[in-house]
Amino acid sequence: MRIASVEDDPDQADLIRKILGEAGFECESYATGAALLRALREQAFDLLVVDWQLPDTSGFELVSWVRQTSGAMPPILFLTSRTAEDDIVAGLSVGADDYMLKPIRSAELLARVRSLLRRAYPETARETDIIRRGSYCLDPRARTIALGGEPVSVSPREYELALFLFRNMGRLLSRDVVEQAVWGRSIGTGSRTIDTHMSRLRIKLALRPENGVRLTSIYSHGYRFEEADAGDGGHA
Known part of the structure; x- marks a missing residue:
């Protein structure tokens, strides 16, 4: 799991990275909100740890931006030295999923991080489990896709892309993450390969x-594939 931490205090940033790293997580640290936002445009993270007081912005504004841009994912844990109930409620109301009071305690940080990850990415399905979403049924063993009970013919690469999307519903997926997961390499910024395959899947x-x-294209970032009500309308 990849975690991004935004903390302007170097000692605190090192501590967070050390705690998470020793627990087996991959953690990237950023000293400002602007640095995190730049990273989010190019990378995908499974969880964000956000300090509420930053030199260039507030955690409140940062979380609000992430939620407006990325939706409900990834989960966000905010760290704060403020104990007033109003401050904590404000942070949760704007879109944070949990909070932790400073000073940072190793066991508590890991417990809260693991709890958020379990809630956001439940490990209830096996790699070979049949996936049913909306009118679709994907069978990883047979490598088939059915729409409304009727089989749909797709190429092997299109199938891998579709399977990846259905296994990551609700997550904002950067182009780099899609490339590595489906193609196993970086394709390059000038390539239209992903866009072409996505367009074919939309149609097929x-x-x-x-x-x-x-399926929504997120400008300069990637894609979000999510469940929708039949009466939602709009464009996919």
């Missing part, structure tokens, strides 16, 4: 709200 699988899903 009819990825529209009336079938229970929505």
